Every structure is written in structure tokens, then in C-alpha cells.
Amino acid sequence: RYPGWQLDISFFNLTSRKRARQFFKKLDKSRKNVIPNIVIFLTDDQDLMLGSMDVMDYTRERLIRHGATFNNAFTTSPICCPSRSSFLTGLYSHNHNVLTNNENCSSIAWQVKHESRSFATYLNKTGYSTAYFGKYLNEYNGSYIPQGWQYWMGLVRNSRYYNYSLRHNDVKESHRDNYRDDYFTDLIVNRSMTYFRRKKHEEPDSPILSVLSFPAPHGSEDGAPQYQHLYANVTSHITPSFDYGPNPDKHWIISSRKVPMDETQHRFSSILQQKRLQTLRSVDDAVDRFVSMLQDTGELDNTYLLYTSDHGFHIGQFGLAKGKSMPYDFDVRVPLFMRGPGIQAGLHVNEIILNIDMAPTILGIAGVEVPEWMDGRNFMPVIRRQPVTPPWRDSFLIERGKIPLNRVHLAKPVLPSKQERIEEECRSPIYKYPCDPGQEWTCVLEDGESNRIRKCKRFKVPRTRSQKRRRKCTCHGKKKTTVSHDCMRRLNQIKREYKRFATTNERRRFIRKASALRRSNQWHSFLSGDEGGLGSSKYSDESFSSFGGSNGLFRTKRRSPNNEVVSLTNNRTVMFNKLNMAISPQCVFMFPEYKIKCNKGLYKGASRTGARRWKKKRLEQLNRHIVATRLRLKLLRIASACVTNKASPQRIRRSPQCKCKTSSGRAPKPRIEPRVQQQNQSVNPMKIIAMEIRQAYNKRLQEFRERRQEVNFHRIKKKIKQSRPSRGRCNSNGMSCFKLDANRWETPPLWEGENRCYCTNSNNNTYWCIRIINATSNLLYCEFITGFVEYYDLRTDPHQRSNTYLELNTNKHNALNAELAQLRVCKGAANCH
Numbered sequence: 001r002y003p004g005w006q007l008d009i010s011f012f013n014l015t016s017r018k019r020a021r022q023f024f025k026k027l028d029k030s031r032k033n034v035i036p037n038i039v040i041f042l043t044d045d046q047d048l049m050l051g052s053m054d055v056m057d058y059t060r061e062r063l064i065r066h067g068a069t070f071n072n073a074f075t076t077s078p079i080c081c082p083s084r085s086s087f088l089t090g091l092y093s094h095n096h097n098v099l100t101n102n103e104n105c106s107s108i109a110w111q112v113k114h115e116s117r118s119f120a121t122y123l124n125k126t127g128y129s130t131a132y133f134g135k136y137l138n139e140y141n142g143s144y145i146p147q148g149w150q151y152w153m154g155l156v157r158n159s160r161y162y163n164y165s166l167r168h169n170d171v172k173e174s175h176r177d178n179y180r181d182d183y184f185t186d187l188i189v190n191r192s193m194t195y196f197r198r199k200k201h202e203e204p205d206s207p208i209l210s211v212l213s214f215p216a217p218h219g220s221e222d223g224a225p226q227y228q229h230l231y232a233n234v235t236s237h238i239t240p241s242f243d244y245g246p247n248p249d250k251h252w253i254i255s256s257r258k259v260p261m262d263e264t265q266h267r268f269s270s271i272l273q274q275k276r277l278q279t280l281r282s283v284d285d286a287v288d289r290f291v292s293m294l295q296d297t298g299e300l301d302n303t304y305l306l307y308t309s310d311h312g313f314h315i316g317q318f319g320l321a322k323g324k325s326m327p328y329d330f331d332v333r334v335p336l337f338m339r340g341p342g343i344q345a346g347l348h349v350n351e352i353i354l355n356i357d358m359a360p361t362i363l364g365i366a367g368v369e370v371p372e373w374m375d376g377r378n379f380m381p382v383i384r385r386q387p388v389t390p391p392w393r394d395s396f397l398i399e400r401g402k403i404p405l406n407r408v409h410l411a412k413p414v415l416p417s418k419q420e421r422i423e424e425e426c427r428s429p430i431y432k433y434p435c436d437p438g439q440e441w442t443c444v445l446e447d448g449e450s451n452r453i454r455k456c457k458r459f460k461v462p463r464t465r466s467q468k469r470r471r472k473c474t475c476h477g478k479k480k481t482t483v484s485h486d487c488m489r490r491l492n493q494i495k496r497e498y499k500r501f502a503t504t505n506e507r508r509r510f511i512r513k514a515s516a517l518r519r520s521n522q523w524h525s526f527l528s529g530d531e532g533g534l535g536s537s538k539y540s541d542e543s544f545s546s547f548g549g550s551n552g553l554f555r556t557k558r559r560s561p562n563n564e565v566v567s568l569t570n571n572r573t574v575m576f577n578k579l580n581m582a583i584s585p586q587c588v589f590m591f592p593e594y595k596i597k598c599n600k601g602l603y604k605g606a607s608r609t610g611a612r613r614w615k616k617k618r619l620e621q622l623n624r625h626i627v628a629t630r631l632r633l634k635l636l637r638i639a640s641a642c643v644t645n646k647a648s649p650q651r652i653r654r655s656p657q658c659k660c661k662t663s664s665g666r667a668p669k670p671r672i673e674p675r676v677q678q679q680n681q682s683v684n685p686m687k688i689i690a691m692e693i694r695q696a697y698n699k700r701l702q703e704f705r706e707r708r709q710e711v712n713f714h715r716i717k718k719k720i721k722q723s724r725p726s727r728g729r730c731n732s733n734g735m736s737c738f739k740l741d742a743n744r745w746e747t748p749p750l751w752e753g754e755n756r757c758y759c760t761n762s763n764n765n766t767y768w769c770i771r772i773i774n775a776t777s778n779l780l781y782c783e784f785i786t787g788f789v790e791y792y793d794l795r796t797d798p799h800q801r802s803n804t805y806l807e808l809n810t811n812k813h814n815a816l817n818a819e820l821a822q823l824r825v826c827k828g829a830a831n832c833h
Contacts, residue, residue, distance in 0.1 A: 035127070035207040036341055037303040038362055039294075041287055042087075042211060044080065044135060044159050044218040046280070046309035048073075049330045051236030052217065055277050058288035059337075063305055067339030068347040068383055072773055075355045077400055078311040078324050078331040080158075081105040081138045083355055087310065088118040090359030090374035092397060095827055099402040105139040111146070119359040120148030120209065122368050129199050129206050133188045134213030135159055142167035151195055153188075159215035160184060161222035161279070162746070177746075179225055185214050185279070186224075189286035193293050200297055207366070212286065216279035217313075222747040223278025230278055232749075237273040237315045239330070241799045245319045249803035251788050253762055257319040264754045268740060269316040271749055276313075304340030304365055310355070323736075323760040327398050327769045327782050327790075328800050340365075343383055351382050351392050352773055360829070375832040393833045394774040397823040401766030403785065419450055426451045587615070730757035770820045781816040791816075 046052050053060070077083045077093045085091075085098040085105075096114045098104050120130045131151035135158070142156040142165060156165040161184050162177040175182040192212050199208055243261045247254045261269075287307065294300040312331045315322050324331045336353060356376035363370050364378035381388050425431060426443035433442045435456035443451045587598040596615050730739035737759040744751045769782035778794040791805040791813075805813075826832040 035367065036365060037208045037299055038123075038128075038210070038365055039208075039290065039303055039305050040211045040358075040362075041283070041290075041305070041307040042134075042213045043280075043283060043309040043335075044213070044215055045311065045313045045324060046217055046335060047313040047330060048309075048333045048335045049239060050273070050313065050315060052277065052280055053335055054236060055231070056280060056284040056287075058284045059307065062288055062291040063307055063339050064337045066345045067305070067337060067343050068349055070336040070338070070349045070351075070353045072350055073308065073334050073336035073353045074332050074396065074398075074771065075311040075334050076396065076398055078326065078398070079400060080310055082400075083310040084137055085110070085114070086356045087358050088120075089114050090119070090356050090370075090376040092356060092375045092826070092832065093399050094824060095375060099400075101138045103402065106137040106141070107139070111144075116147050117371075118146070118148055119362045120146075122148075122363055123209050123366050124148045124150065126366060126368055127206065128209045128366060129203070130209045131192065131195050131199075132211045132213070133192045133195075134184070134211075135215055136213065142172060145169070153191055155184070155213075155215070159218035161215060161220065183224060183282070185216055185282040185286060188212050188214060189289055193290060196293065196299075197297065200299065209362070209366075212290070214283050214286070216283050217276035220745060221272065221275035221279055222745070223275055224282045225747075227278040227281045228748045230281070231274045233270060234273050234277065235270070236277075237269060239317065239799065241317045241328075241330070241801055243316055243319055244799075244801055247318055247801075249805075250318070250790065251765075251767075251784050252786065253765060254318045254320065261316060261319055264756060265316070265321065267753055268321065268751070268756075271751065272322060273315055274749065275745065301341060305338065306358070307335065307337045308355075308358070309334045321758040321760055325400055325761050325765060327400070327767060327780065329794075332398055332771070338383070347383065349379075349382060351379070352394065352396060352771075353379050353382075354396055370829075372828055372830070375826065375829055377829050377833065390830075390833060395770055395772040395819065395823075397820070397826075397832075398769040398771060398782075399767070399824070401785070403766060422451055422453060425453065587618070735759040736761040768820055768824050770816060770823060781820065783817070783820065 075083045076086055079101060081101045082093045082098045085096050086093060089096050091114070093099055096110070098110060104110055120132070124130050129151070130149050131153075132146075132149045133153045134155060136146070136154040138158050140154060140156065142154065145152045145167065146154075152167065152169055154167045156167060156172075162175070162182055164175055164182075164184060166173040166175065175184075175187075181187075189212065192210055196208060196210060199206065243266075245254075245260060246258055249255070291300065291305070294303055311324050312329075312333050313322070313324055314320055314326065314328075314330045317328070317330055320326075334355070354376060356374070357379050358376070360370040360374050360376045360378045361380055364380050370378055377393075382392060422443075430439075431441055431443040431453065432439075433444060435442045439456050441453055442456050444454050446452050587596055596619055598611070598615065730737050737757055740751060740753075740756040740758060742751060742755075766785040767782050769780060772779050772781075780790070780792045780794065780800065782790040784790075789805045790803045791808050792800040792802075793804060794800065797804075823832065
């Protein structure tokens with residue numbers, strides 16, 4: 001009950017109750033000096049590298065001068081709701097699962113699992129009076145009071161200065177635009193001071209935890225009336241990376257900007273910085289007033305004061321208009337200052353301090369044991385220069401964005417390419433050129449650029465491109481026939497296409513039959529029009545079953561009535577009768593209608609859903625067989641053309657003409673013989689069937705393409721409508737945009753320039769980065785979900801202007817990749833340090 005006190009043994013010799021009461025009364029008077037108060041000033045979107053702290057004179061004088069300055073303070077997620085969730089729980093974003101400002105931000109899952117374990121719940125159980133004033137989380141709707149807070153004044157939704165709503169304990173308040181009563185920054189400090197005085201008057205010995213979460217300098221950047229004339233034409237935001245570009249070596253949001261900023265953009269950046277600094281002047285006044293109140297009540301020497309922001313900000317850096325959520329220092333570095341008992345004045349701390357360290361440190365100040373599940377660590381021993389075990393971190397994780405369900409990012413180590421391995425091997429003397437006697441392999445420089453390993457005995461001068469294209473041809477008087485290369489290429493293409501539709505058994509039977517046809521006399525019969533290879537034009541079940549029947553598309557036990565010769569019309573009638581065959585005892589496939597018609601008895605033994613599913617599956621099988629049959633006929637035709645050197649000029653390019661010399665020494669003129677169709681050639685019934693199947697298939701394919709084209713047209717039209725500004729809207733598909741016009745700001749200075757629409761960020765801007773700072777390294781390594789990689793050495797490039805990933809050697813890249821992969825899934829301080 002009384003930490004820090006050691007009782008003397010004489011206490012146990014007390015026999016009088018009166019003397020015991022006097023002892024504890026004296027002990028209670030000293031107890032207020034043991035457990036300190038904790039006050040946190042939290043700003044929104046305040047930068048450290050753009051000069052925002054230069055205008056906060058009171059904060060430097062009353063807080064920074066008398067305490068510690070953290071030179072390497074960072075946020076692990078440079079976006080509001082994920083960063084604030086890490087601030088409250090001491091967890092990385094991948095552990096509390098708040099990855100954006102919308103999804104899971106202040107959700108039911110967050111309230112049940114993580115909000116109940118914030119540092120406020122722990123301090124509330126140990127006797128602290130906990131109070132929260134200001135902005136909480138972006139999606140907080142004011143329907144409840146978060147656990148652990150005895151006094152609550154939370155802003156509903158995002159940052160505002162006027163015209164906002166509050167959840168003030170059990171009451172909802174609506175505020176308007178009166179500066180004296182409604183300016184949010186002043187309201188926060190006024191009510192927090194009132195609560196602190198009242199609580200100390202009621203319970204002098206009770207320690208207090210107060211969080212003052214200011215909206216400044218977040219948009220809409222409305223400064224107090226007394227400061228709206230200050231900081232005109234300010235230039236503190238112009239850093240070495242301001243308007244730096246073009247940047248083709250960076251990720252797509254930055255590399256998409258091809259032109260420098262114009263006069264309108266420069267003017268906007270100046271006014272935006274001016275208005276941001278004006279809002280921070282009110283925060284500076286709030287810090288001064290609160291510290292003065294602590295001094296008046298005598299609690300200043302027993303209070304820890306922390307000043308920080310949820311993340312940084314950029315204005316014009318790399319040509320971006322404004323925003324956050326980038327992994328660079330101007331967005332991830334945050335101001336962090338601390339004053340309190342035992343902290344040396346003017347101290348500078350160079351160790352890495354993160355937003356996930358805030359919750360463990362607050363618990364450590366209050367004398368509460370830090371849970372093992374927290375990813376952060378208590379940095380009070382670092383301030384007091386006490387030994388830390390394990391050693392303090394020199395690297396940490398920066399993560400932003402969510403992973404789409406249909407796309408999982410897997411970072412793979414980069415291995416040396418094949419050409420890199422060849423170049424490495426060619427440096428060895430065993431591959432020298434020219435070859436020595438007994439040398440087997442050598443390296444040859446081809447095309448004047450890259451090396452190739454060739455065999456010494458078989459090495460020849462590489463052929464030119466025109467020589468590679470030359471093909472053999474057949475000259476007059478030679479009996480050898482050479483197959484055209486284009487013809488075989490086309491044949492192999494049809495084979496691959498046929499393989500997609502036909503089953504394994506069908507392909508095997510077809511290959512065996514095709515090989516047998518080539519070796520027999522039936523091949524010429526097939527080329528002449530008799531598909532069955534029977535030497536006659538009679539249509540029979542045997543000829544039909546050779547392409548269909550039990551092995552092909554149509555499986556039926558019905559026989560044709562006779563084997564007599566029929567006319568073309570009757571032949572087609574027999575073909576359609578064959579198509580309208582029974583595919584089961586109760587169902588028939590209707591070819592012209594392209595449907596399956598079943599009797600009602602089919603639905604008696606099974607449900608209607610099962611019957612429909614069976615019909616659909618059977619129709620898909622028929623579709624596959626139809627396509628396979630069509631490709632099979634096409635394959636035979638191409639194969640016959642290749643063997644007989646009669647490739648179709650419409651589908652296959654002709655091989656080059658031969659220049660064969662005659663006995664006289666002159667090359668004969670090429671003779672082109674016209675194709676003459678035989679008058680008595682019989683009509684091939686299978687060609688008619690194939691033509692009808694092809695027409696039906698093409699018709700269905702055309703209908704499908706038309707429907708798909710119509711659907712895609714509406715989708716494209718919708719995307720175009722969303723991506724272009726229309727009717728005063730400013731949006732873009734997948735991008736976060738804002739509109740710059742006369743209505744941008746409601747308080748002076750107002751915008752009077754040209755209207756613009758700026759898109760500054762993207763919802764799929766997801767990345768994972770590792771930041772390393774130690775005695776020998778200062779680097780940033782990032783992997784984006786798009787597969788893009790960035791690497792910056794901040795010792796030589798402190799403003800991260802040049803991505804030197806291509807200069808990174810393979811071993812170092814693999815080491816950074818492995819360490820980043822470990823941090824991305826780490827849990828607990830023991831694994832995340």
C-alpha cells in the first residue's frame with residue numbers, strides 16, 4: 001500500500017492504537033510525494049522537421065528547458081487512428097489490427113479486445129483519477145465512454161475547431177462558432193484545469209492522469225482570432241526535399257508527379273504552413289497555462305509532463321501538396337519532450353523512442369508492472385542512464401495500410417540472376433578465351449555486352465539474325481520433303497489448345513489413330529474427304545464412331561437404319577438425329593436449341609437443385625467435347641498440310657521459295673499451281689457436322705463476348721465517373737483527395753487563388769519498412785505491397801532524395817529482408833526490440 005517505505009522493527013512493539021493511528025496519519029501525509037501525477041499533451045499532425053516548434057516559445061521555456069529532449073522519437077504508423085491506438089495500448093498496428101482511419105478504428109472488436117487493456121484501465125485500478133479531454137479516435141461516435149476513464153470529454157469523429165460535438169461524461173454537447181465558448185483548443189485546457197483543481201481539492205492524495213488531445217495543427221487549420229495575422233509568407237516548411245523531383249526511383253504516388261510545383265501550389269503551401277503555425281500558438285498558450293496551474297497548486301514538482309504528436313506531416317516535399325502516411329522522416333519523426341521528478345534539465349536522449357513505448361512508460365511511472373504482451377518498453381531507465389537488459393533497440397518497424405484479401409504480400413530475398421552468376425564464373429581463369437589444349441569450356445562475349453559459356457570444340461561464330469530465320473526448302477529433283485517451321489509451330493499451337501479440353505484417354509486414342517493413319521493408305525483417303533478412311537463416301541456408324549461414338553463426343557448405342565448412300569440434305573438430317581441423342585435414360589441433348597431436356601421422372605429421385613446441378617454439369621461436359629472435336633478436326637487438317645507440304649496460305653505463312661540451280665546454271669521461276677477441286681469428290685459428312693458445331697459454338701461465344709463487353713462498358717463508365725471531378729466534386733478512384741477553392745477555410749487567411757483538386761495519398765499505399773539507427777548505420781529499407789523496394793542511407797542522404805536500392809548488394813538485401821520479415825509478425829517486447 002505504501003511503496004518506497006520501509007517500516008522499522010520498533011513499529012511492531014506498538015501497543016497503543018492511538019500511537020498506531022498517529023503513525024499512519026503521518027505516513028499518509030507523505031504519500032502524495034511518492035505517486036506522481038501524469039499529464040500528456042498530444043497534438044494532431046504536428047511535424048518536427050518543418051519548423052513547427054519554432055513558434056512555441058512557452059513550451060520551450062516551461063517544459064523543454066527543464067526536461068529531456070528525445071532526438072530520435074518516431075511513430076510506427078504515420079496515420080492518425082493506427083498511431084493513437086498504438087499510443088494507448090503499446091502495440092504495433094499488426095497486433096491491434098487498426099490499419100487505417102476507417103476499418104476497425106473504434107470498432108466493437110477494438111473496444112472488447114484492446115481498449116479494455118489501455119494504460120488508463122491499469123492506472124484506474126491502482127488508484128489514479130483518469131481524465132481524457134479532446135480528440136480520441138477518428139471513428140469514435142460518442143455512443144459510449146471508453147473503459148478506464150473516470151472523467152471523459154471526447155470529440156465525436158475527427159479534428160474540428162468550431163461546429164463540433166462532444167461526449168461530455170454522460171451528456172452529448174453541440175458547439176457552434178463562438179470563439180470564447182467553442183474554440184476547441186481553449187475548451188480542452190479550460191476544462192482540464194478545472195478538473196485538476198477540483199480533484200486535488202476533493203482528494204489531495206489521489207494521483208491524476210490527464211490526457212489533453214488537441215486538434216491542432218490538423219485541418220481545417222482554424223487559428224484563434226488574435227493569431228490570424230501572424231506568419232505571412234513563412235518559409236520554414238521549405239526543406240531540401242521541398243519540390244524535389246522528378247522522382248522516378250520512388251514508389252508510384254511520388255513518381256507519378258512529372259512536373260515541378262507551379263505558382264498556385266507554392267502559394268498554397270505557404271498559406272497552409274501559416275495557418276498550421278497559428279493553431280499551434282493556442283497549444284503553446286495551453287501548455288503555459290497548465291504548467292502555471294500546476295505551479296500554483298504545488299503539484300509541478302510531483303508531475304510528469306509529456307509533449308508529443310501522433311505523427312509528422314509534409315507540405316510540398318517531393319512535390320506532394322500535403323499529407324502524411326509516407327515512411328520518410330518528415331512523416332514518422334515526432335516531437336517528444338518530457339519533464340518531471342528525477343529528469344535532468346536540458347537532457348538530450350539519442351536512443352530510439354517509439355509511440356508504442358508511451359503506454360509501458362506511463363505504467364512504469366505509476367509503479368505498475370508492464371505486461372509481457374506489450375510491444376513497447378519503459379524508457380525511464382534510459383532517461384536515468386540506468387543499465388537496460390536486454391540492450392535498447394537500434395531498429396524498429398514502420399507499417400502502413402491493409403493487405404487486400406486477394407493479394408498477400410510475400411517479400412522474397414533477391415537471388416543473383418543467371419547472368420550475374422555467369423559473369424562471376426567467367427572471372428575464373430578456367431574459362432579463359434581463347435581455349436588452351438585440353439580446355440573444355442570458355443567464356444565468349446556475345447553482342448558486345450554479355451558473356452556466354454561455350455564448349456571449346458564446338459564453338460562457332462554466332463549466326464546473324466537473318467541467318468537464323470533461313471529455313472531449308474526442297475529443290476526440283478530431290479525426293480526429300482521438309483516440313484515448314486511455321487506449319488509445325490501452328491500444329492503445336494493447336495495441340496496445346498486441344499490438350500486443354502480433351503481428356504487423357506481421348507488424347508491417347510487420338511494420337512494412336514493419327515499415327516496409324518499416317519503409316520497406312522487410309523491417310524490419302526482421309527485427305528480426299530473420307531474421314532473414316534474406309535475408301536468410300538458411305539456414311540456408317542463405323543465412320544461416325546471413329547471421330548465420335550464411344551470414344552469421342554457422342555456416346556450412344558443407337559444404330560443408323562442403313563448404310564445406303566444419301567444425299568446432302570438427308571445426310572444432314574441423319575447428323576442432327578445423331579446429335580439429338582439420349583445422354584441418359586431420362587434426358588436428351590437438343591442440338592439446335594443447345595439445351596438438355598429431361599423427363600419429370602428425373603426429379604422424383606433427387607431434389608430440383610441437384611437435378612439442375614446435374615444438367616449444368618452435363619452441359620459443360622458437352623461444351624468441352626464440342627470444342628475438343630472441333631480442335632481435333634482442325635489438328636488433323638493442319639497435320640495433313642504439314643506432311644504433304646500443302647499448308648493453307650490463310651492460316652500458315654509459306655516457307656521461303658527455293659533458288660535451286662538447273663543444269664544450265666539458272667534458277668527456274670517459281671511455279672504456282674492453282675488449287676483445283678475435284679469434280680467427283682464426295683461430300684464429307686463430318687465436315688458438315690464440324691461446320692455446324694463451329695457455327696453454334698461461335699454464336700454462343702459471340703453472345704458471351706457481347707454481354708461481357710456491355711458489362712465492362714458500364715464498369716469503365718462508372719470508374720471514369722468516379723475518377724474525374726464533376727459537378728464540384730473532387731475525387732479519384734482509390735486516391736485520397738481534397739478540393740482547394742474559396743470554401744477551403746472558414747477563418748482568415750482565406751484562399752483567393754485558382755481552384756484545384758489535389759490527390760495526395762492512396763488507400764492501397766501499403767508498405768513495411770525497417771529503420772536502423774546505431775553507431776555505424778542510419779538507413780531506411782521499405783517493401784511496398786506492389787513489389788517496389790526503396791533503400792536510403794541517411795548518413796550520405798539525410799533527406800532521402802535518392803533511392804539506392806539498385807546499389808544494394810545481395811547479402812545485405814537478404815539480411816534486411818529477413819529482419820523486416822521478423823518484425824512484421826513480432827509480438828511482445830521480448831521479440832520486437
